[in-house]
Amino acid sequence: MKMAMAARASLGSLARASTSASARRVTTRRGAVPAWGSTAHPGPLRSVLGPASTRVYSTASAVKVERADVLKDHPHNNVTELIFEKIGRKLHREVDHPLGIIKSKITEYFESVHPGEFELLDDLHPVVTAHANFDSVLVPPDHVSRSMNDTYYVDDSTVLRCHTSAHQAELLAQGKVKFLAAGDVYRRDSIDCTHYPVFHQMEGVRVFESSEWEGSGMTGTQYAEKELRGELEGLMKHLFGDVECRWVDAYFPFTEPSAELEIFYQGEWLEVLGCGVMEKQILETAGKGDKEAWAFGLGLERLAMVLFKIPDIRLFWTEDKRFTSQFKAGQITEFKPYSKYPPCYKDVAFWISDSFTENNLCELVRGVGGDLVEEVKLIDEFQNKKTGKTSHCYRIGYRSMDRSLENAEIDAIQETVREKLASELQVELR
């Protein structure tokens, strides 16, 4: 897991490519907070909100994404049919869906700590300019996350947002100083039970006036950092009670200092959010150069998996009643697996081409097998000394959440995968 997370930072994450898990410094364990700031959240939290039905967060959805908005005939368009089908599902806006429930829980927390102050935006358009997605949050021109290998491009200057941070600058410029922005985000990424090319994030931003840190004996940055850490630890307590979590040093182009929070789940550390003190330049551009701010971006699926004990990220997308009927607005209940159908594994080995990437392989496999694809894992790799060619062997795990798979069905899928590997990724099958 630690290794896998390090690899991920170089693939899809907005963190710096060179950040390796082993090189990161763990600063906090179990809510005790030594290095990344120093105080705990003030006291236990009292929910000031009534039952879920009295809350007013969700409004009618206005945003509608048309097929022609994203599946364009442009040489750099890499949006797939499968991705298009997911746009517009807006799982985070369904009050009885685990993602909607957790979104409400988080909103409720900020409402309890800052009554009436945080605004929730959860219907922002997922198709954004590359400028908003990258430049507005200072992502360098050569950053790996800008590549077509990592991001879904509609055309050269338009992308499916790969993080909710794409909205930071715009919302700040509108004059907002305390807000939460939740939405679906899109990334070409590896395939396993905690990664999916479409997932949901919630962004939080809080801007401070100089009068708030003056007299604290701290710089604005120190003050914002301390507040941020306290708020997020308070949030973890609000969501999980006594969960084991730790701070890990991180890098994001838009924050300094930066950190990630991990939660211990199913025997492994799971990264649930990234955060930090906003880079001054972003505030300056929004006409707020004399202020400080913190920002965080958390993965709603990751938190929901821990909270509801949902073992596979694909389950969030199922419309199977045995899943959807288990959850009710305002209630955190443990997921009861309704079946566990056996997986079916198929291996494929090939000599890679110069342009081969694992993300392209995952996209191709998912394009053929859809949500039956549970995992794509490199199980063997070697180089032929004479030819200099590199061989990869991948094990593809297929499993349905809802039914038993027929061997013939998977054989047919695998055969198509093999054909496409040769024709589309130009690899040499072995």
Ligand code: FA5
């Ligand atoms: C970001 O996206 C930053 N924008 C977060 C941020 C915001 C940092 C504001 C600082 C200030 P990152 O790429 O690490 O960072 O993703 C944030 C979270 O999204 C992760 O911690 C994880 O919970 C979730 N996540 C990332 N990739 C996936 C994926 N493929 N599937 C599911 N969840 C994911």
Ligand code: MG
């Ligand atoms: Mg990260």
